[in-house]
Amino acid sequence: xxxxxxxxxARAANELEDGMYVNLGIxxxxxxxxxxxxxxxTLQSENGMLGMGPFPYEGxxxxxxxxxxxxxxxxxxxxxxxxxxxxxxxxRGGKIAAAILGAMEVAENGDLANWMIPGxxxxxxxxxxxxxxxxxxxxxVMDHTNKHGDSKLLKECTLPLTxxxxxxxxxxxxxxxxxxxxxxxxxxxxxxxxxxxxxxxxEATIV
Amino acid sequence: xKKVYANATEALDGLLSDGMLIAAGGFGxxxxxxxxxxxxxxxxVKDLTFASNNAGVDDFGIGILLQTRQVKKMISSYxxxxxxxxxxxxxxxxxxxxxxxxxxAERMRAAGCGIPGFYTKTGVGTVIxxxxxxxxFGGETYILEEGIFADLSxxxxxxxxxxxxxxxxxTARNFNPPAAMCGKVxxxxxxxxxxxxxxxxxxxxxxxxxxxRLIQGAHEKRIEQRTVRQxxxx
Numbered sequence: 001x002x003x004x005x006x007x008x009x010a011r012a013a014n015e016l017e018d019g020m021y022v023n024l025g026i027x028x029x030x031x032x033x034x035x036x037x038x039x040x041x042t043l044q045s046e047n048g049m050l051g052m053g054p055f056p057y058e059g060x061x062x063x064x065x066x067x068x069x070x071x072x073x074x075x076x077x078x079x080x081x082x083x084x085x086x087x088x089x090x091x092r093g094g095k096i097a098a099a100i101l102g103a104m105e106v107a108e109n110g111d112l113a114n115w116m117i118p119g120x121x122x123x124x125x126x127x128x129x130x131x132x133x134x135x136x137x138x139x140x141v142m143d144h145t146n147k148h149g150d151s152k153l154l155k156e157c158t159l160p161l162t163x164x165x166x167x168x169x170x171x172x173x174x175x176x177x178x179x180x181x182x183x184x185x186x187x188x189x190x191x192x193x194x195x196x197x198x199x200x201x202x203e204a205t206i207v
Numbered sequence: 208x209k210k211v212y213a214n215a216t217e218a219l220d221g222l223l224s225d226g227m228l229i230a231a232g233g234f235g236x237x238x239x240x241x242x243x244x245x246x247x248x249x250x251x252v253k254d255l256t257f258a259s260n261n262a263g264v265d266d267f268g269i270g271i272l273l274q275t276r277q278v279k280k281m282i283s284s285y286x287x288x289x290x291x292x293x294x295x296x297x298x299x300x301x302x303x304x305x306x307x308x309x310x311x312a313e314r315m316r317a318a319g320c321g322i323p324g325f326y327t328k329t330g331v332g333t334v335i336x337x338x339x340x341x342x343x344f345g346g347e348t349y350i351l352e353e354g355i356f357a358d359l360s361x362x363x364x365x366x367x368x369x370x371x372x373x374x375x376x377x378t379a380r381n382f383n384p385p386a387a388m389c390g391k392v393x394x395x396x397x398x399x400x401x402x403x404x405x406x407x408x409x410x411x412x413x414x415x416x417x418x419x420r421l422i423q424g425a426h427e428k429r430i431e432q433r434t435v436r437q438x439x440x441x
Contacts, residue, residue, distance in 0.1 A: 045378070046308065046309075047234045047235075047237070047378050047381050048234075048378050048380050048381050049377075049378050054436055055435050055436040056434075056435055056436070057435060057436060057438055058435040058438075060435075061430060061433055061435065062377065063236075063237060063379075063428035063429065063430045064237060064238065064365075064376045064377040064428070065377045065378055066234075066235065066237050066378055066430075066431070067378075069432065070234075070235040070236070070237070070431040070432045071432040071434040072430060072432065072433055072435070073434075075377070081375075081377055081378060081380055082380065083312075083375075083380050083381060083382070083383065083384040083385060083412075084234065084260070084308070084309075084312035084381050084382045084385060085309075085312040085313055085315065085316035085384070085385040087309075087312070088308065088309025088310075088312050088313060089309075089313075091309055092309055092313075092327060092328070092329065111332075121293060122305075123285055123286060123287035124283060124284050124285035124286050124287070124305050125284060125285070125305060125307055125308075125335075126284050126285040126308050127284065127307065127308035127309060128307075129307035129309075129310075129329050129330050129333060129335065130307045130308060130309030130310065130329045133327075133328040133329045133330070133331065134309075134328065134329065160333065160334055161332055161333045161334075162333065163332065164331060164332025164333070165332070
């Protein structure tokens, strides 16, 4: 059985180490916060917060306290607030250890596309280009194939890029791959997924 | 010099002109200068360019100025959640310049610090880099981005003293300080103006040197995505 969303998020959480400052994207990456266990992880929200807490209890929502997905959240004892220029200063400056984010396409050289599909409604890149250019390590969590069954791990991206050569690791429903010299290297297979199955679902070069 | 004005309309008096560039604070609907945006709408000024991370929603924030066709161009990082915006953009009525969010914030901050351009890794190898100067530093490639020197800054803070020293609240700070810094004139709306001397000088987030005009008013502070968790049974 391939991994489900929660299993992918749990696998991504394994990549985080005690003491890390981390930025989580929208979607499956948000679930990673549920699986950090006892590790001391500080979450950054790029609209200006370190130490992001869980959603508030009903009736305790604060319009002045939201995450980068514009959802109401809470603060923690360790929380610090700052402005957007400083927030992206710490991102661009390499102070954030890792970003975990979703993607539409990843190429074997680490190119990432996750912000626009030509001809479709474009909402903008938000902070994605800054994050992938600036943080220490970029981990993509996504389904291995799109809804047509085509590989999202490609030789070259077909969509406009968010960043060039920026992805370090890809976690999909079929397994875990590192971006290395010459292509992707299989790190781990999802439970019950064979290497042949993963290779058959992958267009990118596997080394 | 008196900075405190009675209301948003008076605070903007003499500052608005067709075709001007306005830097606005806020992220989504959080920390937006809602009173000043309403007054800009009522003024009828048009052909505005806004440097603002987002464009509000149809009936709140910058969205209300899109309804009245007062906006010519947006410089933003993310403009979802606004149907009228998309309609005007797709029909060619509205110009849009996408900036990566951190580049947008730094363009404002830099201009406010007298820095007309800076190099960044953000966007290298993407459409954002097209037509921009590339330069290598230490074996890595960077692109040149320019400061945003706005004609007017409109900003929302939580508290101010009468000299314009500002305190923001939680994530409503966001783009407000860099937006405040980059305008020739900065008008600020707050929830409460307190007597000068009652704010802790060590806790001022933005000193009053950046603030020219100031109003106090009641804010709607709309929530865009209300997300909650369930209480565990006692």
